[in-house]
Amino acid sequence: MKGYPAQCVPMHPKATRSGYVYEHMLVAEKALGHYLPPGAQIHHINEVKTDNRGKNLVICQDAAYHKLLHRRAEALRLTGNPKAVRCRYCSQYDNSETMKTRTTKSNRFVAEHPACARFYDRNRSRTSKPKKPRAPQLARVWGM
Helix, strand or coil, X not given: CCCCCEEECCCCCCCCCCCXXXXXXXXXXXXXXXXXXXXXEEEECCCCCCCCCHHHEEEECCHHXXXXXXXXXXXXXXXXXXXXXXXXXXXXXXXXXXCEEEECCCCCEEEECHHHHHHHHHHHCCCCCCCCCCCCCHHHHHCC
16 A cells, blocks of 8 residues: 555545555544544655654645645755745746746646746747756856
C-alpha cells in the first residue's frame, strides 16, 4: 500500500477491500477522537512514511493545504526561506513578493518572474519549445 504501514481493521469506513487501513490514519483518528472528515489528508512532517508518531503527523483539511506544506518544506530545505516560491519557467526560487502568483483552472499553484513570463510569451509563437532566459552578456551590460 504505497510504502505506508497498514493495519487490518475490516470494519473501518476507509478500509480497502482486503480490510486494511493506513496506520497514520488510525493514529490521527485516535488523536481526533473520531473518523477523519471527507477529503482530509495526513502529512508526515519529516516526510518519513513509516514514522507515525502523533507529533510527526498533521491533519490537512484538503489536498491543496497538503501540497502547500510540501512546497514550503522544499523551499525551506533548498533556500532557508519557507515562503520562497519556484518560477515555473527558470526554476529559480525567489521571494514571493517579487513573483507573479496565481492558481490555474485545474487548481495548481504557479509562480513566475514577470521577466520570465514576458520572455516565454514573446518566444511562444516563434518556437514550439521556449528557451530559458539567459544571463545578460557582459558586452551589453558594459556598453562595449
